Amino acid sequence: MIGLLKRAIAHYAKTTGRGTSLYKKFCKPDGYEWAQHMGRWGGLHSVGKGAWINLGCNITDPAMLRLGDNVGLSDCTIFGHDGIVHVINARDGTKLDSVGGVDIRANSFVGHGAIVMPRVTIGPDSVVAAGAVVLRDVPPGMVVGGNPARVICTMETLVKNIKERCAEYPWMSLIENRDGLFDPELEPKLQAMRAEYFFGEEQHNG
Structure with a gap:
């Protein structure tokens, strides 16, 4: 009975875009399914083939996010705006805006707890380490970490290290x-x- 209910909720959410919170809570789609759903119904600018998004990922401004092919988002936070602008406008009587797209290009990964700020391009072929705070563009083929995020090594070095560990x-x-x-x-x-x-x-x- 529960399985039938879950399938019904999933079908309804996938075909209509409604009931997304129920779909997320009760069906717990995997990262690939969630990325497809967010790409179709979640307002993301675009989602490439083979992309996946963890359910714990926080995307504050979906329309400001573009994902390339084979992009992975762990339980990270992607900002498309700077909230401070509201304080500035109220303080100074101005009418400013501070938004920016986040472009995560093919074969890139953003780790758990990482924060990506607006107006940032990541990759392609790059990694944002867990807990990193990304304030500026991440060059292609690089691994970055820390606050603010800085280059740790190249993707080639990371792959080499993983292969060496796997050999044992x-x-x-x-x-x-x-x-x-x-x-x-x-x-x-x-x-x-x-x-x-x-x-x-x-x-x-x-």
Whole structure:
């Protein structure tokens, strides 16, 4: 019964754009589904192919956000405006505006807790590390972190480091033969092998 209700809510939200909050709360769509929904009904300027958006991502001004292909947004915050302008207008009697588009180009990722301010272009092929505060453009192919965000290394260096770590993991054959990004039947074995590798008695004594 619950499954039928969830499917009905999902269908209604996807086809009409209504009931989005119910769809998000009860159906918990994955990042790819949520990006498609936001692209069609959430007011985003545009969403590229294969993009994904975590449900915890906060996008304050959807119309000011453009996502390229294969862009990933973790539980980050994307601003399209500067709230301080309202204080300035009230203080000085002015009628100023302070908005700006955020353009996240293909194959880029924004990590958990990161904040991206207006008038910023990220990438392509770039990474914003968890907790970073991005105030200016991120050059193509770079990894940035910190507050304010600064270049840490190149994407090539990041990939090289990840490959070197993977070469030592005893579960990589399972990953290489896995069908897709997640296999619920394989996950318990992967978790057990990872826990043993990082926290097991042999690893601890070694």
